[in-house]
Amino acid sequence: MYSIDRKSNAILKIQEKSFSELGFREKEHLQEWISKNPECLGEDLLVIQKEFNGFNDTYERLDLLALDKQGNLVIIENKLDDSGRDVTWQAQKYASYCSTLKKDQIRKIYQELLDKEGSGENAEDNLLEFFGASDLAEISINSGQAQRIILIAANFRKEVTSTVLWLLNYKLRIQCFKVTPFENNGSLLLNIEQIIPMKDSEEYVISMADKAQEDISTQEELKSRHFFRIEFWKTFLKIMNIQSSLYQNVNASKDYWISGRTGISSINFNSSVSNYYARAEVYMQRSVRDENKFVFDELFREKEEIEREFGEPLVWERLETKKACRIKYELSGVDFYDRDDWNRMVEFLVDGMVRMERAFKDPLAKVRLKLKNMDS
Numbered sequence: 275m276y277s278i279d280r281k282s283n284a285i286l287k288i289q290e291k292s293f294s295e296l297g298f299r300e301k302e303h304l305q306e307w308i309s310k311n312p313e314c315l316g317e318d319l320l321v322i323q324k325e326f327n328g329f330n331d332t333y334e335r336l337d338l339l340a341l342d343k344q345g346n347l348v349i350i351e352n353k354l355d356d357s358g359r360d361v362t363w364q365a366q367k368y369a370s371y372c373s374t375l376k377k378d379q380i381r382k383i384y385q386e387l388l389d390k391e392g393s394g395e396n397a398e399d400n401l402l403e404f405f406g407a408s409d410l411a412e413i414s415i416n417s418g419q420a421q422r423i424i425l426i427a428a429n430f431r432k433e434v435t436s437t438v439l440w441l442l443n444y445k446l447r448i449q450c451f452k453v454t455p456f457e458n459n460g461s462l463l464l465n466i467e468q469i470i471p472m473k474d475s476e477e478y479v480i481s482m483a484d485k486a487q488e489d490i491s492t493q494e495e496l497k498s499r500h501f502f503r504i505e506f507w508k509t510f511l512k513i514m515n516i517q518s519s520l521y522q523n524v525n526a527s528k529d530y531w532i533s534g535r536t537g538i539s540s541i542n543f544n545s546s547v548s549n550y551y552a553r554a555e556v557y558m559q560r561s562v563r564d565e566n567k568f569v570f571d572e573l574f575r576e577k578e579e580i581e582r583e584f585g586e587p588l589v590w591e592r593l594e595t596k597k598a599c600r601i602k603y604e605l606s607g608v609d610f611y612d613r614d615d616w617n618r619m620v621e622f623l624v625d626g627m628v629r630m631e632r633a634f635k636d637p638l639a640k641v642r643l644k645l646k647n648m649d650s
Contacts, residue, residue, distance in 0.1 A: 500528035554626035
């Protein structure tokens with residue numbers, strides 16, 4: 275790795291270091307870095323446990339246990355300056371141990387981590403947010419033999435890389451990341467590079483190797499849920515489009531929500547349903563957390579006027595531990611999967627969303643102008 279010196283128009287070599295000479299340890303440092311920033315591995319991962327030892331008849335511990343966006347368990351093994359000879363065998367054992375974990379067990383394992391860290395967060399709520407779902411029943415987690423392995427080390431022995439390449443041919447989802455610390459004028463840097471499979475060819479390798487069977491019963495249940503949702507949204511849109519143009523260009527969806535534009539990117543008028551509520555909301559989900567909080571705070575300044583125009587109080591959720599924010603009007607005690615509740619839910623959503631669109635029109639226009647001025 276080199277730094278660029280503009281004045282001399284030259285590149286200067288940055289000194290490569292080892293973790294041991296810098297005094298870094300595997301558990302206290304490397305493991306914590308990855309746990310706090312799993313996106314450094316190139317994808318959205320949710321770490322659900324550290325030093326996991328919930329295996330029957332063994333005292334072994336795996337470093338980090340995570341979930342990916344497809345609901346696969348990801349076994350992450352960290353080594354410092356050397357991978358050792360047996361890391362592939364070790365990780366495969368852990369993957370086999372974890373292959374029997376059921377959805378509720380995984381939720382409990384994650385809750386134990388949250389409780390241990392004193393976050394005060396709820397595992398089920400975090401899982402629903404991570405997967406973008408309304409209830410756990412519709413999420414497929416750890417289905418079939420789709421467990422993945424990620425190995426992390428500063429240097430990988432030849433016997434390890436050779437074994438990993440061989441295992442890839444047998445459709446085992448396994449990746450190797452090389453981590454290298456550098457020192458530059460007193461500053462410490464860390465380079466994280468995926469070396470197997472090479473990043474540029476990863477999609478091709480996975481598409482060729484990954485043929486894990488999907489859980490048939492879960493898929494059938496999802497098909498049923500999707501059918502219900504499409505039918506419900508058709509019913510809703512037929513009535514809603516008479517009252518408002520908000521969803522004129524929106525089609526019935528298999529998702530549990532549909533979105534209408536507010537005039538601000540990634541700030542939407544959402545109508546959503548589940549097996550226990552119907553909800554009309556302004557949902558703030560811009561990519562930058564602080565922008566969502568800014569929009570929420572600006573609207574909250576006009577809370578009294580907004581609620582006066584709306585006709586009744588709204589629920590204001592800044593969601594301090596989350597990236598998003600929401601302002602909602604909710605009907606509880608209904609079951610989306612009970613068609614007898616559909617009329618009440620549709621009537622509630624149409625009325626709520628029409629009033630919400632009217633109440634937020636001017637305040638959102640003011641926020642849009644402020645955001646534009648901030649960008650310019």
